[in-house]
Amino acid sequence: MPLTGQYKYVGPAELRGRLVAVDAVVVAASAALDGWLAGRDRGELVEPFTFVIALDGSLRLAPRRGEHVALAEGRDVLAAGEMAFARAETGWCVVEVTNQSTGYCPDPDCWPAVATALDRAGVQHPGGFTEEITFRRCPTCGERNIVRDGDFTCALCGGALPPHWNFTTN
Template identity: 55%
Template sequence: MPVEYEYVGPAEILAAVRPGSEGARIASGGDFAAWVAARGDDELAEPFTFVVGLDGVLRLAPRRSEHVACADGWPVLSAGEISFVLDDGRPRVDEISNQSTGYCPDPASWPAVADALDRAGLPHPGHFTDPIIFRRCPECRERNLVKDGHFFCAVCSAELPSTWNFRPQK
């Protein structure tokens, strides 16, 4: 069963989400082709914000978009950044990460992304090319990006857990 990632970023960013702000729904190769045609191949040169909604569908938005806006404020199955290249005129995923400090998805969210890309007919590398490890500090509750296997909070230096720990706070 896939994990549902709820938004864990700043409340003011969530509050700024407006209905209809969600990313472009890419459920098929035709959806992607129409989306690119509306923008031009040149736009493929820049990475995009992506989410995989609870419906398992990929949604894309410009890179500087907030993931929570791309998801229209809803929980997701994964989120991150994605870039494409054209091979003989056909798009394929070149680089993809789970870089989303709003949702902090675990690298284990990859299968949901792969399923969404497969359904959309978009070839991909089969894994996050730049997997990101996020942990919440058990002491100060700050979101942390773990670098070089250094499992210590950047704010208070407390030790971070070895497993993903962003369950909603009750």
């Protein structure tokens, strides 16, 4: 399955300028995920984790308080969002996964990059995003928007949002 395009960081410039090291892991195998999740406290395990798929196809995870751009070290990504885990017979499995990242605003068609990274690491997953987020940039005011209930109206200026994903990719 081919990987999708690259997503540039489109969030606030001040976040990109503060690339603080995060408590992160690169998941190359399920054993790395098992060890990292075993070190999480109970409070972290009940909420989703921040993830990016780096340009080399690797899955990077951090606690939810981490910014996607910091996790990606300021670089472009193949996908970004949030991921939740549960114990399975053979370790941990993904039970929820979204493309929720207002820093990268990835289109739902980035799923193949996520699936490839999880498959390569041997981590079970639901086979698609459990919630797909539709992002659009307002051509009138430039604001990043999440489209809710099919309403393609800018939340800031009331302008019409385009029907197709319109953030810059490489």
